[in-house]
Amino acid sequence: MPYPPHFDAALESVAATRNFRKGQEIKRLSDEERTALIADYHPDYRSEGMAPLALGANKGGRVPVELKKMLEAYSLFQPLNINLTEPDYTTDILVVGGGGAGCAAALTANDLGARVLMVTKLRLGDANTLMAEGGICSAVRPEDNPYMHYLDTIGGGHYTNIPELVKALVMDGPEIASWLMDMGVMFDYEEDGSLKVNHCGGHSRKRMLSCKDLTGLELMRVMRDELRDREIPYLEFTPVADLLLDEDGRCAGAVLYNMETGEFNIIKAKAVILASGGIGRLHIQGFPTTNHYGATADGLAVAYRAGAELIHMDSIQYHPTGTVWPEQLLGQLITEVMRGHGAHLVNVEGNRFINELECRDTCASACIRECTKNELGIKTPTGMEGVWLDTPLIPDIQKHFVGIYQRFKKYDIDIQHEPILVFPTQHYQNGGLAINPQAETSVKMLYAAGEVAGGIQGKNRLAGNSLLDIFVYGRRAARSAFEQLKSVETNGNLTAGHLLKWQESLQELGVPKEQQSPIFLPDYTPAGKG
Amino acid sequence: MAEKIPIYYLGKKHLVPEGVTIMSAIEYSGHRLIRGCGCRGGFCGACATVYRVPGNHQIKVGLACQTRVEEGMDIAILPYYPAQKKISDFKPGDDPVPVLNKMYPEMFRCLGCGACTKICPQDLAVMDYIAEAQRGNLDAVAEMSFDCVMCGLCASRCLAQMVPYNIAMAARRFYAAVFLPRPDYVKGRIAEVKEGRYDKEIDSLVSRPKEELQKLYETRDIECI
Numbered sequence: 001m002p003y004p005p006h007f008d009a010a011l012e013s014v015a016a017t018r019n020f021r022k023g024q025e026i027k028r029l030s031d032e033e034r035t036a037l038i039a040d041y042h043p044d045y046r047s048e049g050m051a052p053l054a055l056g057a058n059k060g061g062r063v064p065v066e067l068k069k070m071l072e073a074y075s076l077f078q079p080l081n082i083n084l085t086e087p088d089y090t091t092d093i094l095v096v097g098g099g100g101a102g103c104a105a106a107l108t109a110n111d112l113g114a115r116v117l118m119v120t121k122l123r124l125g126d127a128n129t130l131m132a133e134g135g136i137c138s139a140v141r142p143e144d145n146p147y148m149h150y151l152d153t154i155g156g157g158h159y160t161n162i163p164e165l166v167k168a169l170v171m172d173g174p175e176i177a178s179w180l181m182d183m184g185v186m187f188d189y190e191e192d193g194s195l196k197v198n199h200c201g202g203h204s205r206k207r208m209l210s211c212k213d214l215t216g217l218e219l220m221r222v223m224r225d226e227l228r229d230r231e232i233p234y235l236e237f238t239p240v241a242d243l244l245l246d247e248d249g250r251c252a253g254a255v256l257y258n259m260e261t262g263e264f265n266i267i268k269a270k271a272v273i274l275a276s277g278g279i280g281r282l283h284i285q286g287f288p289t290t291n292h293y294g295a296t297a298d299g300l301a302v303a304y305r306a307g308a309e310l311i312h313m314d315s316i317q318y319h320p321t322g323t324v325w326p327e328q329l330l331g332q333l334i335t336e337v338m339r340g341h342g343a344h345l346v347n348v349e350g351n352r353f354i355n356e357l358e359c360r361d362t363c364a365s366a367c368i369r370e371c372t373k374n375e376l377g378i379k380t381p382t383g384m385e386g387v388w389l390d391t392p393l394i395p396d397i398q399k400h401f402v403g404i405y406q407r408f409k410k411y412d413i414d415i416q417h418e419p420i421l422v423f424p425t426q427h428y429q430n431g432g433l434a435i436n437p438q439a440e441t442s443v444k445m446l447y448a449a450g451e452v453a454g455g456i457q458g459k460n461r462l463a464g465n466s467l468l469d470i471f472v473y474g475r476r477a478a479r480s481a482f483e484q485l486k487s488v489e490t491n492g493n494l495t496a497g498h499l500l501k502w503q504e505s506l507q508e509l510g511v512p513k514e515q516q517s518p519i520f521l522p523d524y525t526p527a528g529k530g
Numbered sequence: 531m532a533e534k535i536p537i538y539y540l541g542k543k544h545l546v547p548e549g550v551t552i553m554s555a556i557e558y559s560g561h562r563l564i565r566g567c568g569c570r571g572g573f574c575g576a577c578a579t580v581y582r583v584p585g586n587h588q589i590k591v592g593l594a595c596q597t598r599v600e601e602g603m604d605i606a607i608l609p610y611y612p613a614q615k616k617i618s619d620f621k622p623g624d625d626p627v628p629v630l631n632k633m634y635p636e637m638f639r640c641l642g643c644g645a646c647t648k649i650c651p652q653d654l655a656v657m658d659y660i661a662e663a664q665r666g667n668l669d670a671v672a673e674m675s676f677d678c679v680m681c682g683l684c685a686s687r688c689l690a691q692m693v694p695y696n697i698a699m700a701a702r703r704f705y706a707a708v709f710l711p712r713p714d715y716v717k718g719r720i721a722e723v724k725e726g727r728y729d730k731e732i733d734s735l736v737s738r739p740k741e742e743l744q745k746l747y748e749t750r751d752i753e754c755i
């Protein structure tokens with residue numbers, strides 16, 4: 001049984017218009033049209049979803065209400081009760097997070113000769129990085145150049161990106177591609193030995209390098225293998241529960257939480273690189289998510305109480321094509337590259353409603369408009385709604401998209417002949433900790449890299465730019481931490497004074513004691529769902 | 531609400547909605563996972579699961595986040611499986627067979643039982659790629675093992691006690707680092723960036739007001755599909 005009979009009529013309409021649509025041109029929106037569409041339909045613009053912060057470096061700034069709860073929260077332990085005089089671990093550079101940014105930072109710090117320890121929440125590599133399907137953008141081809149990459153990135157980000165951060169991103173891009181090749185990443189090639197490149201939303205050149213449709217898996221397992229080759233120490237299931245400062249206000253360590261024994265441990269370090277990834281598992285506005293199990297905004301929470309500044313934290317990326325049916329795959333990503341290969345977005349009447357190569361926020365807003373105001377969505381028997389991604393338009397789909405083809409086949413849906421029902425899914429945190437091109441945050445000796453950092457992508461990230469960003473800034477963070485290390489002879493004593501102060505401010509604001517963070521993992525048990 | 535069916539998680543009976551994944555069913559039964567769950571999307575291999583169904587002597591496997599519950603199934607998620615990994619040791623000009631033999635000599639003790647292939651939740655032909663590795667056909671190993679999520683199930687079954695997924699890992703990296711093409715233009719672009727070939731152009735963008743950037747952006751030429 002493929003789709004249940006409920007979908008028959010909608011499936012017939014999409015098949016009936018397929019031939020006509022093949023030759024149909026849909027014009028891209030003008031800047032005004034795009035701005036209006038986003039303002040009317042993008043979830044970031046729903047006023048009830050956002051609230052101003054009551055304290056901290058971004059006091060008054062608006063953030064999603066689910067994030068506000070994490071930022072305005074107490075530590076998991078009583079700051080007065082922890083013993084900071086006998087650290088359980090000491091190192092030069094502490095890397096927080098075992099995803100792509102963290103591995104890039106740890107490997108680069110190791111290249112330089114620094115003593116590194118990595119701590120991560122789940123297993124090494126259980127991270128958003130590993131889930132990336134599409135690919136990584138880098139302007140390496142002769143037909144392309146960093147100038148065009150810059151223009152695409154800043155235009156896609158609606159000119160909100162920090163220019164110097166974009167410059168570093170596009171200029172380091174080629175070196176990153178080469179670094180990954182040297183490590184033994186199996187990129188895709190054409191017969192003639194040139195790199196295979198894909199088109200994807202918002203980019204004016206074909207510049208996405210891929211490893212079939214499992215780019216992140218390949219990148220992650222190669223980096224993990226290299227980390228093990230070099231015997232860089234790492235602790236799994238040991239997330240950071242708070243950051244520690246020294247008496248001069250420099251970041252100088254962390255409180256670790258052992259998820260299996262419930263113990264807290266202290267680590268002293270000369271520099272900390274936060275690479276703890278995103279926020280998807282907070283389920284902003286109830287959206288499903290593409291993110292891994294541990295994407296719970298821990299890094300933002302601990303850095304914010306240590307005094308770090310945030311940027312663009314009112315901006316979340318919803319990927320236009322998250323799976324709606326079957327429900328077991330709810331929220332899971334259908335890569336952009338499918339639209340790059342010609343799959344249309346189609347409503348219940350079989351009509352297209354947007355140029356599929358528009359940026360993500362634009363496509364996502366158009367899908368939401370189709371299902372709300374236009375009432376042209378396709379309803380599921382369980383009360384969800386979506387639009388079709390017309391996959392049968394892609395020749396040889398079972399070859400180019402093996403992973404996705406197989407995933408649907410398990411549910412008896414053959415995407416060679418039937419479209420996929422999709423709706424926007426929470427995908428990426430556009431904003432994050434404010435950094436400069438050296439990956440420094442506003443707290444001394446605290447660096448941030450990867451999805452936890454903001455400003456690089458502006459308020460709308462282009463496809464393939466995040467995988468680049470995590471390596472560029474992971475490597476930059478390690479280099480600048482190492483440079484700065486030389487000037488930090490010994491740090492002063494560790495203190496948790498900032499946590500005590502934070503606690504007092506929360507009490508004054510009347511924040512209930514139970515409001516603690518980080519949460520580390522979402523709770524999907526019936527008790528946790530409430 | 532869907533019909534409820536019985537499952538046994540670690541030997542204990544729970545009633546769970548029909549059609550959900552094993553992972554959701556375990557969570558529905560009140561367990562909050564720490565081990566045994568990573569990506570929830572079939573990529574990371576954290577949730578390798580072994581199970582049996584009533585009336586069938588065979589051991590079955592799947593990824594808990596990707597496999598639907600069956601009535602009466604008796605489930606355990608593998609929290610961890612010890613594995614050995616050798617330090618990569620290859621460079622251009624090296625011959626594949628001696629390199630792999632030095633890293634993983636146990637590879638040649640394959641008994642051909644096929645238990646690895648049979649158990650692979652990704653439907654990879656594990657035994658066959660090991661045979662290709664023995665012959666030094668790195669490209670074949672790389673292609674045949676590409677979808678490996680390194681869940682550890684093959685290692686748990688191997689009679690020769692090897693860790694097939696780490697052998698495949700070594701073969702893929704060796705193949706990519708040493709044998710895949712390296713287009714000259716990548717090196718060329720890195721050199722151009724180093725020499726400052728783009729500095730002026732990009733700096734002109736960095737300092738440009740939004741309106742001008744917007745004009746440049748909207749009129750930029752877009753490469754055909």
Ligand SMILES: Cc1cc2nc3c(=O)[nH]c(=O)nc-3n(C[C@H](O)[C@H](O)[C@H](O)COP(=O)(O)OP(=O)(O)OC[C@H]3O[C@@H](n4cnc5c(N)ncnc54)[C@H](O)[C@@H]3O)c2cc1C
Binds near residue numbers: 239
């Ligand atoms: C399904 C999917 C597909 C994607 N596809 C693409 C694509 O094709 N191209 C692209 O460019 N981008 C893509 N992205 C985005 C991109 O993959 C991510 O933004 C990027 O990989 C993030 O890397 P990171 O290292 O910053 O974070 P992650 O890779 O998520 O790593 C963060 C790590 O930190 C750990 N951690 C979390 N909290 C703590 C804590 N308190 N203490 C210690 N460790 C902690 C996490 O468990 C995790 O291991 C995709 C994302 C998803 C989810």
Ligand code: FES
Binds near residue numbers: 570574575594
């Ligand atoms: S949780 Fe990652 S494969 Fe199942």
